[in-house]
Amino acid sequence: MSNIMPLIRNETIKMVKKKRLYIIFIVLAVLVPMFTYAQMKSAENNRDKFGGDWRLELQQAITDNQNSLGSDRVPEEYKKYRTVYIQQMQYYLENDINPKEPGGVTFTREFMNNAVGLFIPLLIMAIASDLVSGERTTGTIKMLLTRPVKRWKVLLSKLITLMMFVSIIVVSAYIICYIISGAVFGYKGFGMPIFTGFRVVGTDVDMSAVHAVDQWLYMLMQAGLIWFVSIIVAMLAFMVSVLVRSTAASIVIMMAALIAGTILTSMAASWQSAKYLFMVNLELPNYLSGGLPPIEGMNLGFSLIVLSVWGIASLFVSFIVFTKRDILN
Numbered sequence: 001m002s003n004i005m006p007l008i009r010n011e012t013i014k015m016v017k018k019k020r021l022y023i024i025f026i027v028l029a030v031l032v033p034m035f036t037y038a039q040m041k042s043a044e045n046n047r048d049k050f051g052g053d054w055r056l057e058l059q060q061a062i063t064d065n066q067n068s069l070g071s072d073r074v075p076e077e078y079k080k081y082r083t084v085y086i087q088q089m090q091y092y093l094e095n096d097i098n099p100k101e102p103g104g105v106t107f108t109r110e111f112m113n114n115a116v117g118l119f120i121p122l123l124i125m126a127i128a129s130d131l132v133s134g135e136r137t138t139g140t141i142k143m144l145l146t147r148p149v150k151r152w153k154v155l156l157s158k159l160i161t162l163m164m165f166v167s168i169i170v171v172s173a174y175i176i177c178y179i180i181s182g183a184v185f186g187y188k189g190f191g192m193p194i195f196t197g198f199r200v201v202g203t204d205v206d207m208s209a210v211h212a213v214d215q216w217l218y219m220l221m222q223a224g225l226i227w228f229v230s231i232i233v234a235m236l237a238f239m240v241s242v243l244v245r246s247t248a249a250s251i252v253i254m255m256a257a258l259i260a261g262t263i264l265t266s267m268a269a270s271w272q273s274a275k276y277l278f279m280v281n282l283e284l285p286n287y288l289s290g291g292l293p294p295i296e297g298m299n300l301g302f303s304l305i306v307l308s309v310w311g312i313a314s315l316f317v318s319f320i321v322f323t324k325r326d327i328l329n
Helices: 002-020 018-048 054-068 076-094 104-115 119-130 135-136 139-147 151-185 215-243 247-271 272-276 285-291 302-324
Strands: 195-198 197-201 205-206 211-214
Touching: 002 018, 002 151, 002 247, 018 054, 018 104, 018 119, 018 135, 018 151, 054 076, 076 135, 076 195, 104 119, 104 151, 104 215, 104 285, 119 215, 135 215, 135 247, 151 215, 151 302, 195 215, 205 272, 215 247, 215 285, 215 302, 272 302
Parallel strands: none
Antiparallel strands: 195 211, 197 205
């Protein structure tokens, strides 16, 4: 293991020199204030409309969703989402808990919850998609492989470095989001109770396992799931980078897969086999909040297994191809 450390150090230096990590920080620093401002304006409008009474606001949301259930213009799939939402909001109302209590912590939780399906994977893809293909394009991979080091160690060093930077991105996204949104909404809220344990059965919500946890603990669980999703996406992008010679093609393939996933998530309810695609299983934090799964029968355990299989398979293909293929020509 000692002779792999210089390789990891070398890969880390190359990753830093690419400056993509700094670009990701800049993207977060630009986009988060925009979302924060939009949330602030929405909060101000609701405050003016409901006089600051969150119970009245929540009751109005429940009523609006109940009224939409009788409309023929609302697709049946959306009616299922709204039925589940109504039951959850009624539970919060009965327990006198504001699920959207304004604050930097709450904003960060909601932002990361919405970002895990596409935004965070796109950030991960930016550093993972050309890890090998980029070096083949520039020719530096030939210099690396002429050294007296086994190929699998070269690839392993790249994988370890990638996982390190993925972890940095996930942690940085939380920190940047909390610092910026906290400046507007305040930095309190870690101890606010959040309900978890909702279990969706058809269009009904099973409340038997529902329990309250502090928001900091909820966010810790959420962060763990987001990190796991990010690692799987990184492994898949890593595999594509090994298989495809062109960096541009590698990026296009991963971007197409991720965007297709967002479309399938909202349209694949009648296609049962789609639940085995990795893109449909990315929104793991949705299970914590009790959201309706993309396809009936899916749950947290199922999605974790599906993503794990995709991740392990991608690593297997990556190492087999990299060690066997004639990359020097």
